[in-house]
Amino acid sequence: MARPKVPLLSRDRIRDAALSLIDRDGLPELSMRKLAAELGVQAASLYGHYPTKDDVLDDIARGIMARVDTSVFDSGDWREGLTAWARSYRAALVRHPNFVPYLASGPGNRDENLRAADAVHGGLVTAGWPPREATMIGAATRYLVMGSTIGSFSRGFLDDIQVYRDRYPHLDQAHLLRAKADEIDTESFELALAAFLDGLRLRYDAIAERRSRRRAGSAQS
Known part of the structure; x- marks a missing residue:
């Protein structure tokens, strides 16, 4: 029997072609x-x-979300868990920025999304975060990741020095940004993530202190 001119269709082939078209x-x-x-x-x-x-x-969403790592939350260290989750989340999304708006609508009923949300929320609550705070932290981390993948700040500049030098004196190096876009975008994400986590640490310590005072007050009464 002669080999078919067109390769046989499969879900994998259709899904990969769809993602390539979207990209x-x-x-x-x-x-x-x-x-x-x-x-x-x-x-x-x-x-x-x-x-x-x-x-x-x-199906594309399931494949992308399957690459997101939430296993570090099992260690009980909420900061390490958030860091690993955010980095793997961004790594999965940054390869397909045109698909991010579809994922931004929420987990819906997709199992991979809901399992990730469950792991994140459970890890944070187990580590001592109040449930409401854990929900907001998960949402805020998601906003940070998705915002960093939808577009590139550095690629928005032209590589023509004259565009900036005469009218925008503080942007006299802006024409160099495009050439280093990947590096700048990654390091900018890391800066934002570190600042976010540092702020959460202060918040976490304040929550722990309030709990300690309440326990001390209860013990004295």
């Missing part, structure tokens, strides 16, 4: 018709694997 053209450009054209098949061929476009997107 190249943007999330709004994805449609089942365009995806089929990308694969060299008719759109009807896709529906046996994915009934809707949202099913494709959810």
Whole structure:
């Protein structure tokens, strides 16, 4: 039997092609018709694997979120847990910035997202954070990660020195930023993460101090 001219479809092949299309053209450009054209098949061929476009997107989301590491929370060190989670989260997302808006809508009912949320919240509460604070910390970390992956600050500058030198004297080195965009973006994220964690440490210590005073007061009464 002759080998088919078009490779057989599979969920993996469809999902990978969809993500490549999103990476190249943007999330709004994805449609089942365009995806089929990308694969060299008719759109009807896709529906046996994915009934809707949202099913494709959810499968992509599962694959990306599966690379996010929350295991460090098992150590009981909330700062180390948050650091590892945030770094692995950013590493998973920064490769596909055009897909981040889809993930930003919340975990929904996707198992990978909910397991990560459960691990983060459980790790923080177990380490001594009040549940409400743990919820806000998880949300704030997520905002920090997603904000750092949607766009590059450094790539927003031109490499023409004259654009900045004459009118913006404090930006006389801005034309150098594009060439070091990856380095600057990564180090800027690390700076923001460290400052965020330092602030949380002060908050955590204040909560612990209030608890200690309440216990001391209860013991004396």
